[in-house]
Amino acid sequence: MNKKTIRDIDVKDKKVLVRVDLNVPFDQITGDISDETRIRAILPTVNYLLENNAKIILCSHIGRPKGQVVDSMRLTPVAKRLSGLLKRPVTATTDCIGPDVVAATGNMVSGDIVLLENLRFHAEEEANDPDFAKALAALADVYVSDAFGTAHRAHASTAGVTKYIPSVAGFLIEKEISMLHNALDEPKRPLTAIVGGAKVSDKITLIDKMLEQVDNLLVGGGMVSTFLRALGHDTGASLVEPDKIDLARRLMDKAKANNTNLVLPSDLVVADKFDREANAATCQSDKIPADSMVMDIGPKSVSAYSDIITKSKTILWNGPMGVFEWDNFANGTTSIAKLLASLDAITIMGGGSTSEVVDSMGLADKMTHVSTGGGASLKLLEGSVLPGLAALMDKD
Numbered sequence: 001m002n003k004k005t006i007r008d009i010d011v012k013d014k015k016v017l018v019r020v021d022l023n024v025p026f027d028q029i030t031g032d033i034s035d036e037t038r039i040r041a042i043l044p045t046v047n048y049l050l051e052n053n054a055k056i057i058l059c060s061h062i063g064r065p066k067g068q069v070v071d072s073m074r075l076t077p078v079a080k081r082l083s084g085l086l087k088r089p090v091t092a093t094t095d096c097i098g099p100d101v102v103a104a105t106g107n108m109v110s111g112d113i114v115l116l117e118n119l120r121f122h123a124e125e126e127a128n129d130p131d132f133a134k135a136l137a138a139l140a141d142v143y144v145s146d147a148f149g150t151a152h153r154a155h156a157s158t159a160g161v162t163k164y165i166p167s168v169a170g171f172l173i174e175k176e177i178s179m180l181h182n183a184l185d186e187p188k189r190p191l192t193a194i195v196g197g198a199k200v201s202d203k204i205t206l207i208d209k210m211l212e213q214v215d216n217l218l219v220g221g222g223m224v225s226t227f228l229r230a231l232g233h234d235t236g237a238s239l240v241e242p243d244k245i246d247l248a249r250r251l252m253d254k255a256k257a258n259n260t261n262l263v264l265p266s267d268l269v270v271a272d273k274f275d276r277e278a279n280a281a282t283c284q285s286d287k288i289p290a291d292s293m294v295m296d297i298g299p300k301s302v303s304a305y306s307d308i309i310t311k312s313k314t315i316l317w318n319g320p321m322g323v324f325e326w327d328n329f330a331n332g333t334t335s336i337a338k339l340l341a342s343l344d345a346i347t348i349m350g351g352g353s354t355s356e357v358v359d360s361m362g363l364a365d366k367m368t369h370v371s372t373g374g375g376a377s378l379k380l381l382e383g384s385v386l387p388g389l390a391a392l393m394d395k396d
């Protein structure tokens with residue numbers, strides 16, 4: 001990574017504003033934090049700053065409050081949990097800018113930690129408003145970007161703030177970037193990408209880019225039906241993106257031209273309706289019954305994909321193979337997850353639903369890297385510039 005990190009600057013006795021991603025999920029019934037992965041992910045940076053006697057001001061968003069104060073999206077419970085993990089006080093403020101925040105951060109001593117209230121309670125955050133960014137920057141001497149999950153957004157706390165104080169990357173950003181780049185720049189081959197998820201339109205750029213880099217590209221998820229239509233097959237009642245059929249055809253042509261092994265499932269699990277309780281049946285991919293829709297890849301496809309995956313040295317996975325949230329249609333996704341966890345290969349999971357799957361199965365520790373950012377890892381793999389990264393100081 002050609003960006004400066006916290007190792008490249010002096011943080012001793014400095015006030016350091018750290019943009020982190022503490023957008024944790026809450027249990028709908030108990031209201032407790034249901035997954036603290038994102039809190040644990042910021043610990044290396046926070047601990048480094050503590051060891052180096054900095055004054056730490058953390059800021060984050062939770063959810064989409066759209067510029068309003070929403071009590072269920074306050075960061076107070078996160079401050080409590082973080083305090084428990086660090087075994088030291090974390091002071092939560094009631095806002096992220098304004099006189100109370102200036103007072104709370106004014107007399108900090110080295111080792112103090114303040115967590116500012118949800119940035120998105122102010123519409124100016126997502127609007128990348130310069131005055132709001134300036135007010136955030138005025139709280140600190142140095143800015144550290146460690147929120148990989150929002151690095152693909154040009155917001156006040158990810159990009160705007162960098163105009164006013166020296167800005168460097170934290171350890172989570174550094175790790176995410178180097179893991180994803182290493183996997184693609186000089187990969188151990190065979191390199192296989194597994195791309196699934198709901199729609200072709202969400203993954204076109206990724207597939208297009210991957211076709212230039214990978215040896216195998218295995219397709220799953222809802223987008224399978226659009227590819228099958230491009231091959232001239234009937235897809236029954238499946239959701240198809242009609243305006244993307246031509247594109248799917250072009251992607252298959254590109255794969256042929258590049259000598260990339262683009263693989264579609266040979267069999268599928270289908271259902272008569274899009275419902276958790278829908279009856280599951282298996283069929284050949286070119287024989288989908290008229291009243292059925294694609295819900296998962298079938299057992300023969302799992303087996304064929306597994307053969308290719310087992311022979312690969314690097315595997316990138318973005319998007320589930322089926323509607324994994326429902327047991328009847330989870331087999332493709334869970335089988336691939338279990339296989340990847342058992343391999344002695346480089347296994348990189350994109351964020352979002354792919355991370356959700358491996359986290360919920362307790363397999364995250366068995367993978368080489370599980371990204372904390374769905375949109376950001378997708379953008380990075382697509383080869384796009386992340387505004388929150390581009391804005392940081394370059395290495396000399």
Ligand code: AMP
Pocket residue numbers: 196197198199202220221222223294295296318319320321322323324325352353354
């Ligand atoms: P993405 O965020 O693009 O990775 O998509 C994840 C979503 O794709 C999950 O919520 C899955 O339920 C959904 N998905 C996967 N396969 C299918 C399918 N065959 N039909 C509809 N949705 C699907």
